[in-house]
Amino acid sequence: MTTQLGILVAFLAGLLSFLSPCVLPLIPSYLSLVGGVSFQDLKTQGASRLRVFTRTLFFILGFTLIFVGLGILFSGTAGFISGASRIIDIAAGSLIIVLGLNFTFDFWKLLNMEKRFHLHRAPAGAAGSLLLGMAFGAGWTPCVGPILASILFLAGTSGRILQGSLLLAVYSAGLGVPFLLAGLFFSLFLRQAERLKPHLNKIRIASGLFLIAIGLLVLLGRLQRLNIALFVLASRLEAWRNSAPWQVSLAFGLTFSVLFLLLQLAWLRGFLRDRSRRRLLLLSFSLLSLVLALLIFSGVIDPAAFLVSWLSFQGL
Numbered sequence: 001m002t003t004q005l006g007i008l009v010a011f012l013a014g015l016l017s018f019l020s021p022c023v024l025p026l027i028p029s030y031l032s033l034v035g036g037v038s039f040q041d042l043k044t045q046g047a048s049r050l051r052v053f054t055r056t057l058f059f060i061l062g063f064t065l066i067f068v069g070l071g072i073l074f075s076g077t078a079g080f081i082s083g084a085s086r087i088i089d090i091a092a093g094s095l096i097i098v099l100g101l102n103f104t105f106d107f108w109k110l111l112n113m114e115k116r117f118h119l120h121r122a123p124a125g126a127a128g129s130l131l132l133g134m135a136f137g138a139g140w141t142p143c144v145g146p147i148l149a150s151i152l153f154l155a156g157t158s159g160r161i162l163q164g165s166l167l168l169a170v171y172s173a174g175l176g177v178p179f180l181l182a183g184l185f186f187s188l189f190l191r192q193a194e195r196l197k198p199h200l201n202k203i204r205i206a207s208g209l210f211l212i213a214i215g216l217l218v219l220l221g222r223l224q225r226l227n228i229a230l231f232v233l234a235s236r237l238e239a240w241r242n243s244a245p246w247q248v249s250l251a252f253g254l255t256f257s258v259l260f261l262l263l264q265l266a267w268l269r270g271f272l273r274d275r276s277r278r279r280l281l282l283l284s285f286s287l288l289s290l291v292l293a294l295l296i297f298s299g300v301i302d303p304a305a306f307l308v309s310w311l312s313f314q315g316l
Contacts, residue, residue, distance in 0.1 A: 006154060009214060010167045013147045014174020016207045020147070021200045024193060030136070031183050034059045034129050052183045055129040060176035062133020067148065067168045075155040075164025092153035093219025097212050099146035104208030150211050154218070234308050241304045248304045249296055256293035260286050 017023060035052035151171045155164030182189040196203070241248045263286035295301045 006163070006167050007170050009154070010151050010170040011174040012210070013151050014171045014176070015178065016203070016210065017147045017171075017175050018178045019196070019200075019203050020207065021204055024196065024200065027179070027182055027193070028186075028190065030059075031056065031179070031186065034132060035183065053180065055126060056180055056183045058126045058129035059133035059136070060172065060179060062130045062135075063137030064133075064169060064172035064176065066134055066137030067172050068165050070148075070152055071155045071164040071168030072161055074152045075161050089218055093215045093217070096150045096153055096215030096218060098215075099149055100208045100211030100213075100215055102208075103146040103211055104205050146211060147207060150214060154214070237304055238308045241302075241308070249299065249302075252303045253293050253296040256289045256296065260289040260293060263289060 018027075031052065034055050036055070037052065148171070151167055155167045237248075263282050267282040267286060292301070296303060
């Protein structure tokens, strides 16, 4: 798997882990425990947001250390098996498919076993939040196991310790960024979480299908074809950028301009329905699209160069 494709998969896997039925409902309790504040203070914004934010960062660092350590173990072990990359792909792909099927149909109860750390009072300070994050990473690994294991197997197929560590760090970011946002916008998070509750089973099934798709790509060796396709796309975009830079700028600028117009239309519809929060969000994104379009037309930023670098990136 190319590094950039692996990063996208790992980050999405982290988001799906956050939305899993055994993690999402307990986020308020963990934020209260990590921040050292009551649930009511979080809800009414009576708590220090800076303290909650800082301690949540250390909490995320804690489980990141655990996950990256596992990534080093898996990728390092696979690196010692020389000349057996195809065997590793078949084994890893098959296991990912099994995990995805179990995530979807829940037929193997053993995989759902977990060891949680039930703490009524977190250790004080940033060091306590770090230790709690490490306990979360170690104790909840079976809870997020099918998704986490899939990323670990992808790290193993790379056979490169730095690339495997990067994948698990990105997975941790996908799991950790929503933690931070939930702490900063706790009331909004509670409302959105309530809306998601009826759909958690659908999210679980979609996550299982996601794992099955990744497993099939690994098993059949199709990820290498995606690698070639990304390189071809990067080379064609680079050639177009070198031969007609004004056309590339015009194309990207018009894309963001159209996005700005569409968001403005959505904002006007929200204005008529008087949904203040939604209108503010739409207005923010529409203005961002306008600013990006102006910067592209003026030549300040070059999104084509960024895309070429991203598509050509092969990791450490």
